Amino acid sequence: MSIKEIGRVFTQRWFLGLVGVAACSIFIWVVGPLITVAGYEPLKSDFQRLVTILVIVFAWALINLTKQHKQKVREDESIQTLLEVDSQSDKEAASEIDVMRDRIEQAIKVVTKTHKGKRSLYDLPWYVLIGPPGTGKTTVLKQSGLEFPLAESLGADSIAGVGGTRHCDWWFANKAVLIDTAGRYTTQDSQEKVDSKAWHGFLGLLKKYRTQRPINGAIVTISLASMMSQTRTERSLHARSIKSRLQELKNQLGMQFPIYVLLTKMDLVAGFNEFFADLSKEEREELFGFMFPREVDDERGVISLFNKEFHGMLERLDARMLRILETEDDLEKRTLIFEFPKQLRVLQANLDEFLSEIFAQNTFEEPALIRGVFLLSSVQEGIPVDRLMSESTNGLGLGRLPLATNVNSSHSYFVKNLFERVIFKEQLLGTVNRHYQKQSGWMRTGIYVGCAGVLVGASALWFLSYQWNSKLIVDTNNQANHIEAMIGAESLDFESDVISAVDTLDNIMMLPLGKNSKYGHSDAVKKFGLYQGDKVSQAANNAYSDALSQHFATLLSESLVSEMEANKQHREYLYETLKTYLMLFNPEKYQQEEVIAWFNFYFERQYPGELNKELRERLLVHTKNLLENDEKGFSMDATAISAAREVLTQMSLPERAYQRMKMQFAKSHVPSFRLTDVLGPKGLEQFERASGKPLSQGISGFYTYNGFHSIFQIQINRTVKGLMEENWVYGDDLKAHEIDHDSAIQGVQARYYQDYVNEWKTLIEDIQLKQAPSLALATEQSRVLSGVERPIESLLRAIQKEVGLSKVTLSENQKAATEVAGKVAKVKFSNTADKLDMYLPEENGFNVALPGKEVESHFTEILRLSEQDFDDIQQAMVNLRSYLSDLSSSGNNQKIAYKSILDGTVTQDVAASFARAKDLLPKPFNQWLGELSQESVKFAESGSKDHLNxxxxxxxxxxxxxxxxxxxxxxxxxxxxxxxxxxxxxxxxxxxxxxxxxxxxxxxxxxxxxxxxxxxxxxxxxxxxxxxxxxxxxxxxxxxxxxxxxxxxxxxxxxxxxxxxxxxxxxxxxxxxxxxxxxxxxxxxxxxxxxxxxxxxxxxxxxxxxxxxxxxxxxxxxxxxxxxxxxxxxxxxxxxxxxxxxxxxxxxxxxxxxxxxxxxxxxxxxxxxxxx
Structure with a gap:
């Protein structure tokens, strides 16, 4: 590593952050013990300082990893953006991207099967070929002399001859992977949006599947024929297209890579075949071009050397020309040979201008790394172009003189050694993906820091664990002798001072390593050394268990007994209290959840309010701990049990079962029946209750159709069976079985049916229509009654459903069984305390009539209403509405005159239609129609439709x-x-x-x-x-x-x-x-x-x-x-x-x-x- 690179490390953000974390850690360790906040020293102990330092280190590492992850996410999103399409016009591009994705996945699959592991993707260099259509990219690959052992399996060579590439072909050679792109991706001049989207999708695929180094270089093909035939504007457009593609490669792939320019179709320059006809096979395989240095002292960059290098190449051609002319006798061939270097010299200016527009440096873009320019001919076909003769003949007005067409030859010139001797040898010249390089650096740094942190943290934890266990032994020896003295000195009298007694229990429970001790650090710190806690905690636990069983158990048992004596009139609550008391002495029937729920409810009633919330929670903690002990210490009061049983057995089994169902399911999931749910918002305005009760007050869901099928029918057997099975609570099998199961079921049903009928009759008789004091209100009322809400019909249909308990089709029964049975079979209250609360009287008590028997026989007139009957009732409402509407709108002469033409003579009577509807309805519904019919007059019924037809x-x-x-x-x-x-x-x-x-x-x-x-x-x-x-x-x-x-x-x-x-x-x-x-x-x-x-x-x-x-x-x-x-x-x-x-x-x-x-x-x- 060079000094320059080492210096660059010291300026990296991660290194500066690491230095800052180290400085902060040293400051905390040295200065931390001196810091005091309101008398508290947060960094006094070694453990506190160590934890603080570790938190800072891991926070720093987490922040850096988070940044790296976010950068990775952004990178993935950018790749996904390149691959996504979001409009109808992008469907073609999406199809092309899918084809290229299939191609590259197929290619990678073949490579990974051929090589060992995924790293083989980077063992071979990848090169991308770009260039306008028809510049011979595919032909160059075919004539390159490279071996493509996977061509058959990949289908890359599927186009015969020198045809066009449709999307992208992956050519897997022994020493490299060459990606032959479609020429339209370079120019993007046919379907610009589709080609651009497909090109960017191709870049996204490269970036996705070969993240570290997407490509090792780019090969740009330019046809010399186009340089001779195109106008300056056309050449400029192609140059800009190529430059844009190269910039997009650099920007999207995040890397710099070498670029090689191939000037193809050299055979179309007049005189080529004659000039190079004498070359041997080995000479045809040599290179014809020149390489550029990596850097040059020129503001235009290395492309400024093009003219110099090209001129040197032409000088070599001139020397060769003289040697050839000495042996050539044919005059026409001598002319072509003589003019061939001049043909290339004519092209020099066009090529220089073209390449300068692509590769010239500027201050706004990163310069391209162009490595060389090479001239070649893959195949010899087509008609050569004579620029010199064309310019001369055009100047004389003679037109273009034809040249002989090239005979299709399989020879290639200056191609074979280009890839292996030049391009592949510079495969590592390009950079790697900058984003990948940065992420890898952060990953390595994170691993080093993490390992160091784990080592330091583990060492510190071992040291602290040793210190803690040593201190534990000393503290336990000092306090173990004090435990029994504390129990004798402190009073545990819950009757005189429950708060002091609970405080004493808390102190015993909080002894070091006791039942709920908060002594010392976490278990992770304790057990990093030689943990001694299991050996020294037994004495504290035994002391707490003795206090619970000898003193607190008395409080709990006496509470149950006093509640049974004070609530004999509330039989359901008495039953639950007795059952809880008996469970304490009967392990087979014991249900700890129900016992804890009872005591929780008792504590809430005994010590109510927010002020006593903490006391209730502490009592409940000790209760749970006592119930978990093997030795609970409860004593049984046989007298209290007998007195409670005597009260409970005074009520018959059907009565107890029904009362239990009624109280348990009064607030079930089944909604109550309310007129506000049946009648629409406008319909509610037309009705009232004779008793003055609000329309929102209805019937409990227990006395509805859903309540009958989903609660009563399912729960009746469960409830009766449960009461009969709980004979151990009553203590007398004969009393519990004084009637058989079927008789008990019938008794409960009789009570329920009668109450059901009373509830519904009371509601029906209490509903009445509001009186309409004026024509306008009567008209509005008729519109509502005959409108889409159909309030009378809706009310009758709702009542039919609720009282027609046996009028259910088979499919509805099945639906009720599948949808409701499972849910209701497991009906639970939020907690058992809610249920217990129901067993005690509320302020106003329960005002519910006792149930009776059969339901449907009391509502036969309502149940017999058919669809036709409802239609007749609705028609009566419509007739009334039409008549009253005509009366109230008599000011509109146009519509009234037209209606008289359509209606003809009066043929129906509103009163008659109401009379028919009244005969169909029972009370009080028929009374409603009688009141409405009195407000109506004879109605004109016409054949308006017949007249119009x-x-x-x-x-x-x-x-x-x-x-x-x-x-x-x-x-x-x-x-x-x-x-x-x-x-x-x-x-x-x-x-x-x-x-x-x-x-x-x-x-x-x-x-x-x-x-x-x-x-x-x-x-x-x-x-x-x-x-x-x-x-x-x-x-x-x-x-x-x-x-x-x-x-x-x-x-x-x-x-x-x-x-x-x-x-x-x-x-x-x-x-x-x-x-x-x-x-x-x-x-x-x-x-x-x-x-x-x-x-x-x-x-x-x-x-x-x-x-x-x-x-x-x-x-x-x-x-x-x-x-x-x-x-x-x-x-x-x-x-x-x-x-x-x-x-x-x-x-x-x-x-x-x-x-x-x-x-x-x-x-x-x-x-x-x-x-x-």
């Missing part, structure tokens, strides 16, 4: 069938066509359709939307409105505002066959004539006054015209239809293609307005329905 058939359908139906253009293949007068009479402004719509439908149709819709239901289907809307579009396309039939448009010639001298389009008295001159638009109009449209093609020097006539007034549209069938794209680009007997012309149709009939299918789709 009669007018429609007479005024519209019959004229349509006579003049429009089945005729062109409404029927494209029809021989008959619609006469223009009939068309105008039917579709024009104020015509048949327009008049009918304005007179009968317009007041009730909303035409402001893109799709017309009815504002009021008058018996017209939406499909019929579409007919009128389509007719309007036809009218706007063909007719002026004054109802004149007129369509104006322009026709502009776009293309005419070369063998046709003249084309004519005749539209009545108008014509469009085109003779291959400048294309001009011709303004035309339709109708034209004559009944035909004619096209005429005139061949050259021929008196016979090729013509065709489209008969009829619609001739021009027939011509357009024929063009559209032959070329569907005309609908998008307005290009009319006319092909008459192989003679073609293309015309651009230019409508005068965006609203026009051209290419429209409105007339073809137009049909008049028989009815509205």
């Amino acid at each position: 009669q007018l429609w058939v007479t005024n519209v359908v019959r004229p349509y069938q006579r003049t429009i139906a089945g005729r062109y253009p409404f029927e494209p293949n029809a021989t008959k066509e619609v006469r223009l007068k009939d068309f105008q009479r039917f579709f024009g402004y104020g015509g048949t359709l327009d008049s009918f719509f304005q007179e009968y439908l317009e007041p009730f149709v909303d035409t402001s939307k893109s799709r017309w819709r009815l504002e009021k239901e008058i018996g017209v289907r939406p499909e019929t409105l579409a007919v009128f809307q389509r007719a309007k579009r036809i009218r706007q396309s063909f007719f002026e505002s004054d109802n004149s039939l007129r369509v104006e448009f322009g026709m502009k010639p776009v293309y005419l066959d070369q063998h046709i001298t003249r084309f004519v389009l005749e539209l009545g008295d108008q014509d469009l004539v085109y003779k291959h001159g400048p294309a001009r638009s011709k303004e035309l109009r339709w109708p034209s006054g004559q009944d035909q449209t004619r096209i005429v093609f005139t061949p050259p020097e021929s008196k016979r015209e090729i013509a065709h006539t489209y008969e009829g007034e619609w001739g021009i549209f027939k011509l357009l239809d024929q063009s559209l069938k032959a070329r569907p794209e005309s609908r998008n680009d307005n290009i009319v293609m006319i092909d008459l007997k192989g003679n073609k012309v293309q015309l651009e149709l230019i409508p005068s307005s965006a609203i026009n009939p051209f290419w429209s299918n409105e007339m073809e789709r137009f049909r008049c329905p028989q009815t509205l």
